[in-house]
Amino acid sequence: MEQWGKVRRLDGGDTMLAAGLISHQRDSRDATFVRYETLVDKHAHQCNLPPTYEKQTFYGRLHHIFVVHIPFTLALKVDGPTTIFLTALSTCKLKPTPSSLSSLDIHFYSNLNDALDIVDIVCLQCLVGRMPIDGGRQWAIIDRSGNLARAVFED
Template identity: 30%
Template sequence: MKLIATLATCFNKPASVIQELIPQNTQFAQYGHACQLEGGDVMHAHDFVPLRSDSQDKSFVQYQLAVDKFAHLPHRAPEFHLQDFFGKILCFVIVDIPHSPIHNIKADSFIYAFISQVKISEPATNQCGINYYKDLGPTEFVGLNQIKCVVGCIKDCGKWSIIDQSRLLAQAVAECN
C-alpha cells in the first residue's frame, strides 16, 4: 500500500488509478545494489548484501523529500520545502508503469529504495553536523534520485552517530585552502 501511495503522489493521481495499473499480486524485481550516475555512491540493500566485519555498511543514506509544512492544517493549501532524512535501505525495487491513455500516463520504469527511516534522537548542533539516533522508524519508498549520499554510522556510548562523509570532506578541503 505504501508503494501505491508513493506512486499516486508521483503521478498526482488517486490511489485507485494506480491500483488499476498495478494489480495487487504484481511481483517486482528487487535488487541488492544500486549506483547513482556520474560518479555517485554505490549503495547496498541491507536485506540483500551481507555486511562483512571489515567493511562499511553502505545501506545507510541521506535523502531529501518534499514535506508540506502545513500538513497539520488540513484546510490549508500545501507549501512544500525540502527536508533531509537518514535511513537504512532494505531493498531496491523496479516498478514498471504501463501506458494508460485514459489516465494520461506514459509507460515508464522507476527505481525506488525501500528505506527504514532513522529516528534522530539528537539533531546536529555542532559545525560537523553529526546527528545521533538509537532506533529505526517507519518504512517508506524513496525515489533513487532523491538519495543524496551514503553515510557512515559509528556506535558510541549506546547511541549511533551518523557521519556524513561528504560534509566532513568538504570542511577539510575548505580548512586546507
C-alpha cells in the same frame, strides 16, 4: 516488479546496498545507510490548508530497491511505457545535536523508525558513515559530503 540489491549514483558516486537483499559481512563497511532528501508538506496535519512543501534531509537504512514497469495506460496520463525506481528506507530517529558539534554536520541516533518510507530513488543523495558511541547504545552519523552536496528542487 523487480527487486535490486544495489544502485550507484552517476558520475562516480557511491554504491548503495539494499539491506534486504545483500548479506552484511562483519569485517566490511555497512553501505546501507544513506542520506536522502524529500519535499515534505509543512501543513500535512492541517488538512484545511493548501500544501506548502519544504525540503527536508533524512538519514536512514536502505532496505529495498524496487523497479516498477508501467505499461502505457491512458488513465495514468503517461506518454508511453515507463519505469519507476522506488526505495524503501527506515529513517533514523535523530536526537538533538549538542551545540558544540552543530557546525560539524554530525547527527546522533539510537533507533530506526519501524515504518518504512517509500521514496523515488532520485531522493537518495549519498552513503553516510556511522560510528558507535556510548558503548554502542547510540550512533553518530558521519556525512562526508558536507553542506555543498545537497539536492535542488524545482517547481
